[in-house]
Amino acid sequence: xxxxxxxxxxxxxxxxxxxxxxxxxxxxxxxxxxxxxxxxxxxxxxxxxxxxxxxxxxxxxxxxxxxxxxxxxxxxxxxxxxxxxxxxxxxxxxxxxxxxxxxxxxxxxxxxxxxxxxxxxxxxxxxxxxxxxxxxx
Amino acid sequence: xxxxxxxxxxxxxxxxxxxxxxxxxxxxxxxxxxxxxxxxxxxxxxxxxxxxxxxxxxxxxxxxxxxxxxxxxxxxxxxxxxxxxxxxxxxxxxxxxxxxxxxxxxxxxxxxxxxxxxxxxxxxxxxxxxxxxxxxxxxxxxxxxxxxxxxxxxxxxxxxxxxxxxxxxxxxxxxxxxxxxxxxxxxxxxxxxxxxxxxxxxxxxxxxxxxxxxxxxxxxxxxxxxxxxxxxxxxxxxxxxxxxxxxxxxxxxxxxxxxxxxxxxxxxxxxxxxxxxxxxxxxxxxxxxxxxxxxxxxxxxxxxxxxxxxxxxxxxxxxxxxxxxxxxxxxxxxxxxxxxxxxxxxxxxxxxxxxxxxxxxxxxxxxxxxxxxxxxxxxxxxxxxxxxxxxxxxxxxxxxxxxxxxxxxxxxxxxxxxxxxxxxxxxxxxxxxxxxxxxxxxxxxxxxxxxxxxxxxxxxxxxxxxxxxxxxxxxxxxxxxxxxxxxxxxxxxxxxxxxxxxxxxxxxxxxxxxxxxxxxxxxxxxxxxxxxxxxxxxxxxxxxxxxxxxxxxxxxxxxxxxxxxxxxxxxxxxxxxxxxxxxxxxxxxxxxxxxxxxxxxxxxxxxxxxxxxxxxxxxxxxxxxxxxxxxxxxxxxxxxxxxxxxxxxxxxxxxxxxxxxxxxxxxxxxxxxxxxxxxxxxxxxxxxxxxxxxxxxxxxxxxxxxxxxxxxxxxxxxxxxxxxxxxxxxxxxxxxxxxxxxxxxxx
Numbered sequence: 001x002x003x004x005x006x007x008x009x010x011x012x013x014x015x016x017x018x019x020x021x022x023x024x025x026x027x028x029x030x031x032x033x034x035x036x037x038x039x040x041x042x043x044x045x046x047x048x049x050x051x052x053x054x055x056x057x058x059x060x061x062x063x064x065x066x067x068x069x070x071x072x073x074x075x076x077x078x079x080x081x082x083x084x085x086x087x088x089x090x091x092x093x094x095x096x097x098x099x100x101x102x103x104x105x106x107x108x109x110x111x112x113x114x115x116x117x118x119x120x121x122x123x124x125x126x127x128x129x130x131x132x133x134x135x136x137x
Numbered sequence: 138x139x140x141x142x143x144x145x146x147x148x149x150x151x152x153x154x155x156x157x158x159x160x161x162x163x164x165x166x167x168x169x170x171x172x173x174x175x176x177x178x179x180x181x182x183x184x185x186x187x188x189x190x191x192x193x194x195x196x197x198x199x200x201x202x203x204x205x206x207x208x209x210x211x212x213x214x215x216x217x218x219x220x221x222x223x224x225x226x227x228x229x230x231x232x233x234x235x236x237x238x239x240x241x242x243x244x245x246x247x248x249x250x251x252x253x254x255x256x257x258x259x260x261x262x263x264x265x266x267x268x269x270x271x272x273x274x275x276x277x278x279x280x281x282x283x284x285x286x287x288x289x290x291x292x293x294x295x296x297x298x299x300x301x302x303x304x305x306x307x308x309x310x311x312x313x314x315x316x317x318x319x320x321x322x323x324x325x326x327x328x329x330x331x332x333x334x335x336x337x338x339x340x341x342x343x344x345x346x347x348x349x350x351x352x353x354x355x356x357x358x359x360x361x362x363x364x365x366x367x368x369x370x371x372x373x374x375x376x377x378x379x380x381x382x383x384x385x386x387x388x389x390x391x392x393x394x395x396x397x398x399x400x401x402x403x404x405x406x407x408x409x410x411x412x413x414x415x416x417x418x419x420x421x422x423x424x425x426x427x428x429x430x431x432x433x434x435x436x437x438x439x440x441x442x443x444x445x446x447x448x449x450x451x452x453x454x455x456x457x458x459x460x461x462x463x464x465x466x467x468x469x470x471x472x473x474x475x476x477x478x479x480x481x482x483x484x485x486x487x488x489x490x491x492x493x494x495x496x497x498x499x500x501x502x503x504x505x506x507x508x509x510x511x512x513x514x515x516x517x518x519x520x521x522x523x524x525x526x527x528x529x530x531x532x533x534x535x536x537x538x539x540x541x542x543x544x545x546x547x548x549x550x551x552x553x554x555x556x557x558x559x560x561x562x563x564x565x566x567x568x569x570x571x572x573x574x575x576x577x578x579x580x581x582x583x584x585x586x587x588x589x590x591x592x593x594x595x596x597x598x599x600x601x602x603x604x605x606x607x608x609x610x611x612x613x614x615x616x617x618x619x620x621x622x623x624x625x626x627x628x629x630x631x632x633x634x635x636x637x638x639x640x641x642x643x644x645x646x647x648x649x650x651x652x653x654x655x656x657x658x659x660x661x662x663x664x665x666x667x668x669x670x671x672x673x674x675x676x677x678x679x680x681x682x683x684x685x686x687x688x689x690x691x692x693x694x695x696x697x698x699x700x701x702x703x704x705x706x707x708x709x710x711x712x713x714x715x716x717x718x719x720x721x722x723x724x725x726x727x728x729x730x731x732x733x734x735x736x737x738x739x740x741x742x743x744x745x746x747x748x749x750x751x752x753x754x755x756x757x758x759x760x761x762x763x764x765x766x767x768x769x770x771x772x773x774x775x776x777x778x779x780x781x782x783x784x785x786x787x788x789x790x791x792x793x794x795x796x797x798x799x800x801x802x803x804x805x806x807x808x809x810x811x812x813x814x815x816x817x818x819x820x821x822x823x824x825x826x827x828x829x830x831x832x833x834x835x836x837x838x839x840x841x842x843x844x845x846x847x848x849x850x851x852x853x854x855x856x857x858x859x860x861x862x863x864x865x866x867x868x869x870x871x872x873x874x875x876x877x878x879x880x881x882x883x884x
Contacts, residue, residue, distance in 0.1 A: 126868030
C-alpha cells in the first residue's frame, strides 16, 4: 500500500528532521536538546521513512545495520568514560577545548559532547531496532 | 609452517624453558630459600599482586611446567581440529595453575583458582557439538565454582581472623586463626572448596564425567595438575588450619571415603579413561588423608606420592589417548596384542602402569613405600592407625589391579589380536608418555635427587624436616613387606575382577551410585523450583504485570504517606491560567476516551493525545527538554502500537466487566495517592542547595548553559552510562524475542 502524499512528505521531511536531530545534539549543552532527544528524533525520521516506503527501505537507507548504531554508541560512551583513567584522572572526567572556526568565531568542544553523541547513537539504534523489527513481524 | 606447528613449538619451548628455570632454583629452594615479588593491585583494599616461590610451590610448579611440556608436545599430534583454540586454552590453564601455586595472597589465589575452573570448563566442553561434553563441562563448572565460592568465603574468614591476606604472613599467625571463633566455619568452607576441586566425596562425580575432554586436557588438568589444586591448598594452609581435632577428623574422613569409593569404582569401570579418572579420585583421597594425618612423615609421603602420581597418571592418560587415537578403542576389555601392534606406546603405558602398581624401582614404588612408612608407626598404636593402614592397603591393591587391567593385560595378552590398523602414531604420540615414564624410572632409581626439595617442602607444611634416609630403600623393612603383599593382593584382585565388577555393579545399582546421580538430583530440584517460581511470578499477560506494577508502586507510596501524613494539602487556584485548565481538561478527557474506546485504533489515538497533552504541560511549566522528549516518545509510541496492534486480541475480548471495574479502582486509587503526594510536596519548602549548586556550577565547571543536559552528560554521567547500557541491552533482548516469534510464525 503506497501513498504518494506520504512518500512526498517523507522525502522532504526526513532530511529536515535528521538535520534537526543533529542540531539538537550539538546545541544540547547550551539550549534545549541533547543526545537523548536527538537520537529519538533521528529514529523518528527513519520511522517516517519506514512508514512511507516500508521498513526494508528504511534499513537500506541506514547503510549500516541498526544494531551497529546501538553497539557503536555504547562503545563510544564506554570509551569516553574510561579514557580519562589512562591519564590517571577519575572515570568520566570531562576535558574541554576551544575550536577556532575562523570567521565563524570559536566553539567550545569537550568530551561530554562525544558522550552525548554516543547517547544519540544508542537511543537512535535501540529505538529503530524495536520499531523496525515490530513492523516486520 | 602451519599454525599448528608454530603454536606447538612456542608452547613446548615455553613449558620446557619454565621447567628448566624452576629446576635451576631447586638447590636454593631445598636450602629453604624463597623468592617473592609484589606489585600493588588494589591498594585501597590492601590487596597486592604478590607471588612467592618456596619449596612447596616449586614442587607444584615443576609438575605444572614439566608435565605441561610433555602434554603440549603431545597435544599437537593428538588434536587436529581447532588446534589454536586448544593450545591457547592449555597455555591459559598453565598460567592460571602457576598462579594458584605461586600466589602469596589469598584473594589472588582465589582469582587464579577460578581461572583454572573456567579453562577446565572450556576444555571439558571442547567438543561442544556433543551434548554429553556440554553437560560434563557444566557439571564440572557448577561444582568447582560452587566450591570456589565456599573457598572465597573461607579465605575471607581466615583473612579476617588473621588480619592479613598475605599467605606468608598468615603462616606465622596460625595460633590466632585456630583460636578464633570463626576457625571452624572457615575450615569447613575451605575444605569444601578443596574437595570440589580435588574431586573428593561427595563432589567427585564431575571428574569421571570430565573425561569427555580431549585426552591431553584430561592428562594435564584432570590427572596431573588442576585436581591437585585442592591438595596444594590443604598443604599450603595446614600450618594455619591443621593440627586440630576438627582438621584431622574432617579431612581424614573425607579422604578415606574418597579413597575407597574411587578405588572400587575404578575396578568396576571398563572405559579406559574413566577407569583412570576413578583411580585419580582414589589417589586424591589418599593424598587428602595423608594431609589430614599431618606430621612430617605423612606430609612427605603425600608430596612424594603426588609427584609420582603426576608422572605416572599423566603418562597413562597420554598412553590411553594414543591407543584411542590410533586403535580406536576406548574400553580396556577390547585391548590386546598391543606389544606387537604399537610397541612404543605399549612400553610407555607399561612403564607408567608399573609405577602406578608400585613395582620397584619406579617412583610409584617409592611413593607407596613412604606412604606405608608413614602409616605403619601409627598402626601399632591405635584403631585409627589400623584403619588407615587397612584403607591404604586395599586402595593400593585395587590400584595394582587397575594398573594391570589398563596396561598390563593389553600388553601381555597374546590371545585376541590388536584392532585393525593399530600401530604407533607419530613421535608426538608416544615420546611424551615415554619421557614421563623414564623420568619416573630415574627418580625411582635416584631418590636422592628428589629428597632435598621434598624435604624442604615438607618442612614448610609440617614445620619439621625429614631426614633423607626416609626416602631410600633400606633393606627389608615392614613397609617393604606390606608393599610386596599389596602387589600380590592386587594380582589376585585382578584375577577376580569379573566377579568383583558384577558384585560392585549390583551394589552401585542398589545404592544408586551412578557417577552423577547426586548432581542430577540437585539439578532436577533446582529446575523444578525455577519452574514453580516462574509460574507464580510470570503469568505472561502484560496487563497482569502492569496491574502488579501499578498496585505495588501505589502501595509503597501510600505506605510512605501513611507513615508520615502531610500536615496540609494546599490547593492554590490563584495562579491558574486558562491554558492550564484547558490542557488538564484535554488530558483528562483523552484519558477517559481511552477507557471508553471500543476499537483499539481509537484507544491508541486517544492515548497519543494524553501523551501530547502532558508534553504541552511540561512546555507550559518551562521544561522544554522534557516536553520535547515526551513529544517524540509519544509519536514513536503510537507508531509502535500501530505496528503491534494487529497481533493483539480484539479489545472487547479482554475487557470484561469485572476486570474493567478492578482496573478502574486501581487507577483511581493510584491517581488519588499521587495527587496527595504532589499536593503535599508543593506544601514543603524543598532544600535547594543541590539545585542551586548545579545551576551555579554548570557554566564555570561544565561549560554548558543547559543544566539538564550538563547533569546528564557530566555531573551525573555515570547514571546515564548505566541507563544507556540498559537501554541497548533491552533493545537487543526485544529484538531477539521478536525474531523468535517471526521465525516461529514462519516455521
